[in-house]
Amino acid sequence: xxxxxxxxxxxxxxxxxxxxxxxxxxxxxxxxxxxxxxxxxxxxxxxxxxxxxxxxxxxxxxxxxxxxxxxxxxxxxxxxxxxxxxxxxxxxxxxxxxxxxxxxxxxxxxxxxxxxxxxxxxxxxxxxxxxxxxxxxxxxxxxxxxxxxxxxxxxxxxxxxxxxxxxxxxxxxxxxxxxxxxxxxxxxxxxxxxxxxxxxxxxxxxxxxxxxxxxxxxxxxxxxxxxxxxxxxxxxxxxxxxxxxxxxxxxxxxxxxxxxxxxxxxxxxxxxxxxxxxxxxxxxxxxxxxxxxxxxxxxxxxxxxxxxxxxxxxxxxxxxxxxxxxxxxxxxxxxxxxxxxxxxxxxxxxxxxxxxxxxxxxxxxxxxxxxxxxxxxxxxxxxxxxxxxxxxxxxxxxxxxxxxxxxxxxxxxxxxxxxxxxxxxxxxxxxxxxxxxxxxxxxxxxxxxxxxxxxxxxxxxxxxxxxxxxxxxxxxxxxxxxxxxxxxxxxxxxxxxxxxxxxxxxxxxxxxxxxxxxxxxxxxxxxxxxxxxxxxxxxxxxxxxxxxxxxxxxxxxxxxxxxxxxxxxxxxxxxxxxxxxxxxxxxxxxxxxxxxxxxxxxxxxxxxx
Amino acid sequence: xxxxxxxxxxxxxxxxxxxxxxxxxxxxxxxxxxxxxxxxxxxxxxxxxxxxxxxxxxxxxxxxxxxxxxxxxxxxxxxxxxxxxxxxxxxxxxxxxxxxxxxxxxxxxxxxxxxxxxxxxxxxxxxxxxxxxxxxxxxxxxxxxxxxxxxxxxxxxxxxxxxxxxxxxxxxxxxxxxxxxxxxxxxxxxxxxxxxxxxxxxxxxxxxxxxxxxxxxxxxxxxxxxxxxxxxxxxxxxxxxxxxxxxxxxxxxxxxxxxxxxxxxxxxxxxxxxxxxxxxx
Numbered sequence: 090x091x092x093x094x095x096x097x098x099x100x101x102x103x104x105x106x107x108x109x110x111x112x113x114x115x116x117x118x119x120x121x122x123x124x125x126x127x128x129x130x131x132x133x134x135x136x137x138x139x140x141x142x143x144x145x146x147x148x149x150x151x152x153x154x155x156x157x158x159x160x161x162x163x164x165x166x167x168x169x170x171x172x173x174x175x176x177x178x179x180x181x182x183x184x185x186x187x188x189x190x191x192x193x194x195x196x197x198x199x200x201x202x203x204x205x206x207x208x209x210x211x212x213x214x215x216x217x218x219x220x221x222x223x224x225x226x227x228x229x230x231x232x233x234x235x236x237x238x239x240x241x242x243x244x245x246x247x248x249x250x251x252x253x254x255x256x257x258x259x260x261x262x263x264x265x266x267x268x269x270x271x272x273x274x275x276x277x278x279x280x281x282x283x284x285x286x287x288x289x290x291x292x293x294x295x296x297x298x299x300x301x302x303x304x305x306x307x308x309x310x311x312x313x314x315x316x317x318x319x320x321x322x323x324x325x326x327x328x329x330x331x332x333x334x335x336x337x338x339x340x341x342x343x344x345x346x347x348x349x350x351x352x353x354x355x356x357x358x359x360x361x362x363x364x365x366x367x368x369x370x371x372x373x374x375x376x377x378x379x380x381x382x383x384x385x386x387x388x389x390x391x392x393x394x395x396x397x398x399x400x401x402x403x404x405x406x407x408x409x410x411x412x413x414x415x416x417x418x419x420x421x422x423x424x425x426x427x428x429x430x431x432x433x434x435x436x437x438x439x440x441x442x443x444x445x446x447x448x449x450x451x452x453x454x455x456x457x458x459x460x461x462x463x464x465x466x467x468x469x470x471x472x473x474x475x476x477x478x479x480x481x482x483x484x485x486x487x488x489x490x491x492x493x494x495x496x497x498x499x500x501x502x503x504x505x506x507x508x509x510x511x512x513x514x515x516x517x518x519x520x521x522x523x524x525x526x527x528x529x530x531x532x533x534x535x536x537x538x539x540x541x542x543x544x545x546x547x548x549x550x551x552x553x554x555x556x557x558x559x560x561x562x563x564x565x566x567x568x569x570x571x572x573x574x575x576x577x578x579x580x581x582x583x584x585x586x587x588x589x590x591x592x593x594x595x596x597x598x599x600x601x602x603x604x605x606x607x608x609x610x611x612x613x614x615x616x617x618x619x620x621x622x623x624x625x626x627x628x629x630x631x632x633x634x635x636x637x638x639x640x641x642x643x644x645x646x647x648x649x650x651x652x653x654x655x656x657x658x659x660x661x662x663x664x665x666x667x668x669x670x671x672x673x674x675x676x677x678x679x680x681x682x683x684x685x686x687x688x689x690x691x692x693x694x695x696x697x698x
Numbered sequence: 699x700x701x702x703x704x705x706x707x708x709x710x711x712x713x714x715x716x717x718x719x720x721x722x723x724x725x726x727x728x729x730x731x732x733x734x735x736x737x738x739x740x741x742x743x744x745x746x747x748x749x750x751x752x753x754x755x756x757x758x759x760x761x762x763x764x765x766x767x768x769x770x771x772x773x774x775x776x777x778x779x780x781x782x783x784x785x786x787x788x789x790x791x792x793x794x795x796x797x798x799x800x801x802x803x804x805x806x807x808x809x810x811x812x813x814x815x816x817x818x819x820x821x822x823x824x825x826x827x828x829x830x831x832x833x834x835x836x837x838x839x840x841x842x843x844x845x846x847x848x849x850x851x852x853x854x855x856x857x858x859x860x861x862x863x864x865x866x867x868x869x870x871x872x873x874x875x876x877x878x879x880x881x882x883x884x885x886x887x888x889x890x891x892x893x894x895x896x897x898x899x900x901x902x903x904x905x906x907x908x909x910x911x912x913x914x915x916x917x918x919x920x921x922x923x924x925x926x927x928x929x930x931x932x933x934x935x936x937x938x939x940x941x942x943x944x945x946x947x948x949x950x951x952x953x954x955x956x957x958x959x960x961x962x963x964x965x966x967x968x969x970x971x972x973x974x975x976x977x978x979x
Binding site: 130133181183184185297298299413420564608609614618621 | 751752787816848873887917922
């Protein structure tokens with residue numbers, strides 16, 4: 090058994106930042122990641138990092154923009170902590186050598202981004218995520234922090250009290266991809282989940298193949314509620330054939346959107362008469378699809394994003410990477426032609442419920458980054474707010490797990506007996522096909538930490554043996570692909586009750602077929618067939634929770650649009666959708682949104698851009 | 699003596715680096731022109747290297763042939779994924795982002811190092827032969843052991859480490875020119891294509907190799923670090939298995955999927971080393 094004070098699961102931006110913070114707070118910390126850290130999908134982020142750095146800007150304005158962008162589904166204490174801390178974290182990154190784009194006077198450049206009242210997006214060309222990821226990894230190397238790379242974490246080692254809020258996390262179980270060894274890792278202080286998003290629940294996504302939502306599924310099954318899962322961001326500018334992202338920075342620098350008639354539809358058709366192309370992402374994505382649906386798209390599929398008028402010099406200075414991406418993945422010379430773009434799944438606003446310190450309701454279990462929901466982004470994340478989320482809350486989780494006192498959190502976590510329960514008729518039973526009513530008890534939770542980890546390792550070994558022993562069955566990819574297609578068809582930008590129900594039925598069928606899933610590769614060496622099969626279960630958990638949330642929320646808020654419910658219903662719906670796994674029989678309930686921060690009350694207003 | 703790449707349009711002397719990159723672009727254009735007239739078949743023929751130390755019939759390395767349906771814009775990675783999902787889920791290769799930034803899928807395709815996700819099938823002769831990166835131990839099928847590459851990267855102390863820092867609430871300043879100077883070097887995605895293509899690295903296991911030297915370049919020329927650190931960095935790259943091993947064959951520059959002028963960076967560091975040594979005479 091491996092043993093450390095703090096274990097960080099995932100080696101992307103949030104995981105690396107958490108590990109550095111825990112290390113600096115004096116903890117023996119290790120990162121366990123299914124990829125080598127520099128392969129993480131933080132590296133694909135392009136646009137930038139929001140922080141109120143300049144005179145004339147303020148963290149209060151950043152907080153206000155974020156609350157408005159969230160369509161009043163974000164929790165104000167999280168938003169304020171975020172906006173206050175982001176500037177010092179950006180300076181910290183600069184001190185670690187991040188190659189930010191610069192002004193003539195040598196200071197860090199900032200550019201306009203969607204939904205922001207001030208140009209506060211710092212960036213490094215159109216490759217900000219790449220530079221952020223490498224800068225953080227370099228600092229991990231500098232500190233000699235241990236990295237278990239290509240170790241795939243499959244299970245949490247958590248005690249099994251009836252009430253999830255009384256459980257304790259003692260470690261994790263992981264498979265060494267190279268050798269197939271299944272091993273236990275004990276965490277003396279805490280486990281931090283930083284496993285990123287779950288774009289693989291969709292088939293048109295900017296996300297990597299590795300973004301399967303493993304951490305969300307593990308925390309959910311261990312008893313942590315997952316929050317606002319229906320809130321999925323569809324980025325308005327992705328390349329139609331691959332889903333490769335074209336940064337919002339193109340529009341930030343002045344890029345324009347056109348329909349087939351050459352009209353700047355954001356203005357012409359009144360989608361956003363003030364901000365036009367720089368309206369919030371949810372607004373632009375809906376506008377594009379409306380154009381296509383009304384016959385003004387190109388090839389009934391996409392619209393044009395044009396940046397030619399910016400001139401070659403400015404494009405190559407600030408957006409060079411976009412020219413390469415358009416060329417390599419769409420065959421378009423963006424210096425001479427407009428780029429075809431359409432909305433694609435990009436980001437999950439929801440995730441594992443945490444407070445401002447990254448804590449979940451399970452003692453010793455933390456989450457940070459895209460897999461977590463603190464909730465900072467609410468119903469719609471602003472461009473440039475994801476990367477600072479990684480290091481603001483990654484850092485806090487790392488410090489808290491290492492034992493630092495960060496003060497009393499304002500955000501409550503965990504099951505709440507008095508909470509309002511959801512009253513929804515599910516078209517099919519969600520959750521486990523055969524719920525395991527009682528898991529083998531580890532002495533009623535009083536077992537020592539080693540025993541909890543050992544039991545989890547044993548359970549995982551048996552599970553894998555069982556999977557590998559099967560002689561035939563259903564291939565995981567057949568299951569995964571059908572669910573991805575169903576989600577893209579029915580739980581996309583535009584959502585209707587009937588479609589969401591169909592998606593839930595597909596997911597149910599997929600869960601049933603998964604009972605007979607079959608791993609053809611019997612080798613222990615680098616068995617990606619086994620890994621993808623295990624990941625597929627996480628994809629099913631995530632897809633189901635998104636669809637359930639989408640069906641339950643009978644209003645239109647932020648990224649969540651419903652055909653039958655065309656308005657934001659503040660009287661009824663300023664509340665978070667919470668989902669508890671309940672040993673395989675999911676239960677939905679609600680927690681009120683905190684619109685009041687430390688001193689400020691954020692009054693819901695209509696969103697105009 | 700100026701060692702900078704001429705950047706004005708009127709300049710007539712292109713650096714060797716610029717010429718290489720131009721030649722690379724010209725060859726690509728030629729391939730594309732050649733493939734344009736071809737009548738495309740319905741399937742692509744792939745010959746894929748297979749090996750698994752544990753599975754009886756794969757212990758002896760072999761090539762398997764797959765036929766996958768062709769589509770417009772299909773990349774080598776698309777073809778591999780389709781072959782795996784359609785015919786053989788045991789087919790093993792690394793991949794993640796699909797957009798040439800994670801650096802997972804450097805492969806040996808038709809005899810040269812390329813990123814699978816960035817290589818169009820239409821640009822390749824068929825059958826398309828796909829092998830693991832040469833000069834690396836094969837773990838299974840197309841997966842190689844990258845540890846030695848990572849060791850070499852670590853050996854150049856690949857992290858920003860300035861002599862002094864301003865207070866915690868103030869940023870360091872860096873001129874746009876200096877940022878431009880290190881720009882291409884910061885684009886490395888650690889794919890290992892350069893190292894695999896390098897004859898010197900193949901013969902000298904201790905040679906730092908192009909990627910690691912480029913990483914050293916990235917920090918050596920970053921004006922924020924300071925003179926003391928710069929001196930220490932020079933000692934690392936000047937060592938016996940450092941920059942002097944490079945014989946300017948340009949193979950690393952040829953295969954770099956991010957078009958980093960690797961050979962030029964190595965030469966520039968050699969010049970820095972000479973300058974520094976002359977100082978003490």
